[in-house]
Amino acid sequence: MSVITISRQSGSDGNQVARVLCEELDYVIFEKPLMMQLAAQLKAESTDAAEQLPRARTLLERILNPFDAALDAEHEAQKEISFDENALPSVDQVSALITAAYHHNNVVIVGRGSQVVLANKPDVLRVRIIAPLEKRIQTWMARDKLTYKDAEKRVRERDKAHVDFVKNFFDEDVRTPELYDLVINMDKLSVLNAVGLIIKALHNIEPPGR
Numbered sequence: 001m002s003v004i005t006i007s008r009q010s011g012s013d014g015n016q017v018a019r020v021l022c023e024e025l026d027y028v029i030f031e032k033p034l035m036m037q038l039a040a041q042l043k044a045e046s047t048d049a050a051e052q053l054p055r056a057r058t059l060l061e062r063i064l065n066p067f068d069a070a071l072d073a074e075h076e077a078q079k080e081i082s083f084d085e086n087a088l089p090s091v092d093q094v095s096a097l098i099t100a101a102y103h104h105n106n107v108v109i110v111g112r113g114s115q116v117v118l119a120n121k122p123d124v125l126r127v128r129i130i131a132p133l134e135k136r137i138q139t140w141m142a143r144d145k146l147t148y149k150d151a152e153k154r155v156r157e158r159d160k161a162h163v164d165f166v167k168n169f170f171d172e173d174v175r176t177p178e179l180y181d182l183v184i185n186m187d188k189l190s191v192l193n194a195v196g197l198i199i200k201a202l203h204n205i206e207p208p209g210r
Helices: 014-025 032-044 049-064 073-078 091-104 133-144 148-170 191-202
Strands: 003-008 028-030 107-110 124-130 182-185
Touching: 003 014, 014 028, 014 107, 014 191, 032 091, 091 107, 091 148, 124 191, 133 148, 182 191
Parallel strands: 003 107, 003 124, 028 107, 124 182
Antiparallel strands: none
């Protein structure tokens, strides 16, 4: 089956959509914490550019296939990988990890410019989740018991961080509609409604050979 990338505005329920989608499709999720851990591992190994993709695929497969790796000491050690939240991986590392996730199949990749890295892959459904600003502010107020002012600040800061990451790494504007096959406005939709739309779109992608 195809790979799905999820780009989302802060507070739009995009992360929840991604998780429910994985449950419905029996996919695995590849999101920021795991990517940062694996990028730290690649950096620690001082892997040169030519070796990053095969090494990224090896690391990712061992984590996303726990039954195959249950007795693998390296896999167990990778669970304890720590990373500096402020230490960004390189463009090459991000691209290698996203490409490795693509080769894994049956995966939902959340953010990190995956819609750009996999733009030319025909068996990728690129989704953007948005919602009105007011609704997103209310979501953060309820989620973290924030004041209106603090919730608005969080939404704007996180939106800016998403935009800046993709711009700085890939020189693209994450808000550009042409980067996506499907844009879903959550204003009048539930998470399950959105998941249903994505699954319907996924089933209409022709499954070319890789």
